[in-house]
Amino acid sequence: MLRLTILTCFLFVALSAAVNPNWYKNAVVYQIYPRSFKDSNGDGIGDLNGITSKLEHVADIGADAFWLSPIYKSPQVDFGYDISNFTDIDPTYGTLADFDRLVAKAKSLGLKVIMDFVPNHSSHEHPWFKNSIKKIKPYDEYYVWRNAKYVNGKRQPPNNWLSNFQGSAWEWNNDRKQYYLHQFAAGQPDLNYRNPAVREEMKNVLTFWMNRGVSGFRIDAINHMFEDSQFRDEPSANRPDIPKNDYDSLVHIYTKDLNETYDVLKTWRKLMDDHSAHTNTDPKMILTEAYASHELTVKYYNSGSTVPFNFMFITDAHNSSSAMDFKGMIDRWMKAVPEGKVANWVVGNHDNHRVASRFGRHRADEITMIAMILPGIAVIYNGDEIGMEDRNFTYAETVDPAGCNSGPARYYLRSRDPERTPYQWDNTTSAGFSSNNKTWLPVHSNYKTLNLKHQKAEYYSHYQVFKSLRSIKRQSVIERGELKVEVYDKRILSISRVLGNDTVIVMTNRSNKPAAVNISSRNVPPLLIVYAASIGSNLRPGTLALTNSLLVPKESSVLFTSLNIYWSDHEN
Known part of the structure; x- marks a missing residue:
C-alpha cells in the first residue's frame, strides 16, 4: 500500500511538472489564413492537409503557436466567418x-494550435437560425429580432444601426415577419447573448475543440457581442x-464595447482554466480582437484575455510616424x-x-524587429516573415x-483581398501554393523573386532576418531584461534590453539620412556587434561597432548585441 501511494505521488508530481504555466509569456504566435496557406488537392483553395504538410516551416521560424482563421463548416459568404x-x-x-492529424503533427513539432472563435454571429444557414425563423423553441430567441417601424405606411428597419459591410x-x-440584426454581412445574423x-x-x-487538443482561441470581433x-x-x-450608409458615418456607442462583453469573457476564462486543471495541460491562450480605444482594449486583460490585441503598429503607427511617436x-x-x-x-x-506595404518594402523588417525585442508576445501574419506585399485588385x-x-x-478602402493572396513558397506554378494555375485569389506577380525557397538560399533575406530575431527572442535578456525606450537626435528610436552583462539594442532610423549615435555613457559594453539589420541597410551580421559611434543607415533598423550573446548564439 505504501509503495502504491509513493508511486501515485510520483506520477502526480511528474505530470504536474510537465505543465508549463508560463509557456506564452515570450511566445511568437503565427497566424495562418487557411485559404491562402497551402492547397493540397489542386482546387486552388488552401486546406488542412496543406497546412499540415507545411508545419515544419512554422516550427523552423520559431513559432510557439499558430492561430488558424476559421475552418468551420460555412457557405463562405465571408470566407469562413459565417459559420x-x-x-x-x-x-x-x-x-x-x-484536423486531428494537424493537431497531432503540431504537437510532435512542439507547436500549439489556436482556433479562431467567432461568437458574435452564425451563418444564416445554421440550423439554429433556420429554427429561429420558425420560432421553434428554444431557438426562437437565439438571435436578435425586432419588429419593423412603419412611417407613412412604409416598412423601415427598427433603428439606424449600420453594418460593418455597409x-x-x-x-x-x-x-x-421581423428584422434580424447583422453587424456584418446579411448572411451573418447576430446571436443574442442576453x-x-x-x-x-x-x-x-469551446469545450468541443479543447477536447480535440486546441490550446486556445482567438476571439473574433468580441466587442460587437452585445x-x-x-x-x-x-x-x-x-x-x-x-x-450616409457607410459604417463610419455613425458613432457606435450602442453596438460596440458594452460592459456585458467583459462579463461573458470571464466565464470563458474560467471554463478554459477549469479544462486545463482537469486535463493537467498548459494554460489556454485567449486572444481578443477588439478595435477599440486604448482603455477599453486594456480592460480585457482583467477579464481573462491573455492577449488583448495591441494593434498600435497597424492602427496608430504609419510610415511618417516619428521616433518620438513610436x-x-x-x-x-x-x-x-x-x-x-x-x-x-x-x-x-x-x-x-501587409507590414511591407504599410511601411514600405525597405522597412519590411522594422516592425517585426521592434516586436521581437519588446517584452511579451509577438503576433506575426503568415508571409510577413518573407516580406510579402499587398497585391492591387481591380x-x-x-x-x-x-x-x-x-x-x-470605394472598394479599395475596405477590401481585405490585397493582404490575403496565396503564400509564396517558391517560383513554380502559383508560387508553390497550388498545382492549379487558377487560385481563389490571384497570386502576387512578384512571386518569381519574392518567395521562401529563394530567401532560404540567400545569404541575407527577410527570412534570415526573421530567424535571427526569433533566436535572439529566446535569450534570457529578452525574457527578463530591463527595458529602456529612448530617442536620439529626434530621428533614432532605441529600444534596449539589459540583463547582467548581456545587452540587446535595436535602433530604428525614422529619417532619410544616415546617423551615428553615441551611447557610450549608457552603461553598455564599449563594443557591440551587429546581430541583424533590415534588408537594404548595407550592414551585415558580425560587424563590430563602437558604442560611441553606432551607425544606423537611413530608413533602416539595426539590432546590436553584446559579443557574448552573438558568439554563444552562433555557436549553438
Missing part, C-alpha cells in the same frame, strides 16, 4: 480527421466626406499592462494591409464582401 456548424470542418478545408444592419425576414441558452451553447463549442437593450439610434459622426506608443502600452500580465505586439493580420477582381459592398469608387 453553419461550429463543431465541424468545412469540406473545402477537409474533415475532423484531417448599409443597414437589419434584414427583413418575410417568414418571421439569452443564457446561447451563452451555454458557445461554452459547449447591443443596447433599448435599441436606440446611434449618433451621427458628422462625416460629410463619406456616404516611443510614446510603446511607453503607453507598457504602462497600461496590469501587473502579472504580458504585453503583446501585432505586426500584421488578414484584415489589414473592383472586378474583388471578392471580399467588405470591398464588394463598398462599390467601385
Whole structure:
C-alpha cells in the first residue's frame, strides 16, 4: 500500500511538472489564413492537409503557436466567418480527421494550435437560425429580432444601426415577419447573448475543440457581442466626406464595447482554466480582437484575455510616424499592462494591409524587429516573415464582401483581398501554393523573386532576418531584461534590453539620412556587434561597432548585441 501511494505521488508530481504555466509569456504566435496557406488537392483553395504538410516551416521560424482563421463548416459568404456548424470542418478545408492529424503533427513539432472563435454571429444557414425563423423553441430567441417601424405606411428597419459591410444592419425576414440584426454581412445574423441558452451553447463549442487538443482561441470581433437593450439610434459622426450608409458615418456607442462583453469573457476564462486543471495541460491562450480605444482594449486583460490585441503598429503607427511617436506608443502600452500580465505586439493580420506595404518594402523588417525585442508576445501574419506585399485588385477582381459592398469608387478602402493572396513558397506554378494555375485569389506577380525557397538560399533575406530575431527572442535578456525606450537626435528610436552583462539594442532610423549615435555613457559594453539589420541597410551580421559611434543607415533598423550573446548564439 505504501509503495502504491509513493508511486501515485510520483506520477502526480511528474505530470504536474510537465505543465508549463508560463509557456506564452515570450511566445511568437503565427497566424495562418487557411485559404491562402497551402492547397493540397489542386482546387486552388488552401486546406488542412496543406497546412499540415507545411508545419515544419512554422516550427523552423520559431513559432510557439499558430492561430488558424476559421475552418468551420460555412457557405463562405465571408470566407469562413459565417459559420453553419461550429463543431465541424468545412469540406473545402477537409474533415475532423484531417484536423486531428494537424493537431497531432503540431504537437510532435512542439507547436500549439489556436482556433479562431467567432461568437458574435452564425451563418444564416445554421440550423439554429433556420429554427429561429420558425420560432421553434428554444431557438426562437437565439438571435436578435425586432419588429419593423412603419412611417407613412412604409416598412423601415427598427433603428439606424449600420453594418460593418455597409448599409443597414437589419434584414427583413418575410417568414418571421421581423428584422434580424447583422453587424456584418446579411448572411451573418447576430446571436443574442442576453439569452443564457446561447451563452451555454458557445461554452459547449469551446469545450468541443479543447477536447480535440486546441490550446486556445482567438476571439473574433468580441466587442460587437452585445447591443443596447433599448435599441436606440446611434449618433451621427458628422462625416460629410463619406456616404450616409457607410459604417463610419455613425458613432457606435450602442453596438460596440458594452460592459456585458467583459462579463461573458470571464466565464470563458474560467471554463478554459477549469479544462486545463482537469486535463493537467498548459494554460489556454485567449486572444481578443477588439478595435477599440486604448482603455477599453486594456480592460480585457482583467477579464481573462491573455492577449488583448495591441494593434498600435497597424492602427496608430504609419510610415511618417516619428521616433518620438513610436516611443510614446510603446511607453503607453507598457504602462497600461496590469501587473502579472504580458504585453503583446501585432505586426500584421488578414484584415489589414501587409507590414511591407504599410511601411514600405525597405522597412519590411522594422516592425517585426521592434516586436521581437519588446517584452511579451509577438503576433506575426503568415508571409510577413518573407516580406510579402499587398497585391492591387481591380473592383472586378474583388471578392471580399467588405470591398464588394463598398462599390467601385470605394472598394479599395475596405477590401481585405490585397493582404490575403496565396503564400509564396517558391517560383513554380502559383508560387508553390497550388498545382492549379487558377487560385481563389490571384497570386502576387512578384512571386518569381519574392518567395521562401529563394530567401532560404540567400545569404541575407527577410527570412534570415526573421530567424535571427526569433533566436535572439529566446535569450534570457529578452525574457527578463530591463527595458529602456529612448530617442536620439529626434530621428533614432532605441529600444534596449539589459540583463547582467548581456545587452540587446535595436535602433530604428525614422529619417532619410544616415546617423551615428553615441551611447557610450549608457552603461553598455564599449563594443557591440551587429546581430541583424533590415534588408537594404548595407550592414551585415558580425560587424563590430563602437558604442560611441553606432551607425544606423537611413530608413533602416539595426539590432546590436553584446559579443557574448552573438558568439554563444552562433555557436549553438
